[in-house]
């Protein structure tokens with residue numbers, strides 16, 4: 333059974349703090365999709381996670397590079413597939429080799445390669461709480477595997 337858990341964040345600092353909490357439960361092999369409109373907070377969340385994992389350097393959006401990699405106690409691969417025109421670009425770029433049991437994979441704009449990607453453990457959906465561009469965001473976690481369920485249980 334899929335589990336869901338939602339949070340409201342009032343500003344980017346609260347999203348960073350939520351992501352730091354989440355970083356405590358991340359494990360090698362986790363596959364996470366981050367979904368939501370442009371500017372909804374996906375990269376901000378990854379930035380908070382990386383801080384939580386002890387990475388002090390710059391966490392850049394991979395919107396142009398497509399992928400940023402961080403090698404800590406384990407490797408974290410952060411993708412942004414917004415610029416993909418078809419799902420076949422995932423294989424073409426050689427990205428499938430990164431989905432394994434040892435790396436953490438975080439994928440923004442997964443829908444651009446949905447047919448090429450395995451089922452993630454978790455999807456984190458980011459939505460604006462208001463239409464007027466203010467700072468409120470809804471951050472909703474949904475599990476798709478038993479590992480994802482475990483993550484949600486640990487976050488409650």
Ligand SMILES: Nc1ncnc2c1ncn2[C@@H]1O[C@H](COP(=O)(O)OP(=O)(O)OP(=O)(O)O)[C@@H](O)[C@H]1O
Nearest residue numbers: 341342343344347370371372373374375376467469
């Ligand atoms: N509650 C909030 N949570 C996260 N970011 C917020 C929040 N309120 C305001 N912001 C701002 O919104 C922007 C979010 O940008 P971010 O790059 O994280 O979005 P994104 O979802 O990764 O967008 P893209 O699809 O373009 O990659 C930042 O400028 C951030 O400071």
Ligand SMILES: [Mg+2]
Nearest residue numbers: 374375393440
């Ligand atoms: Mg982003």
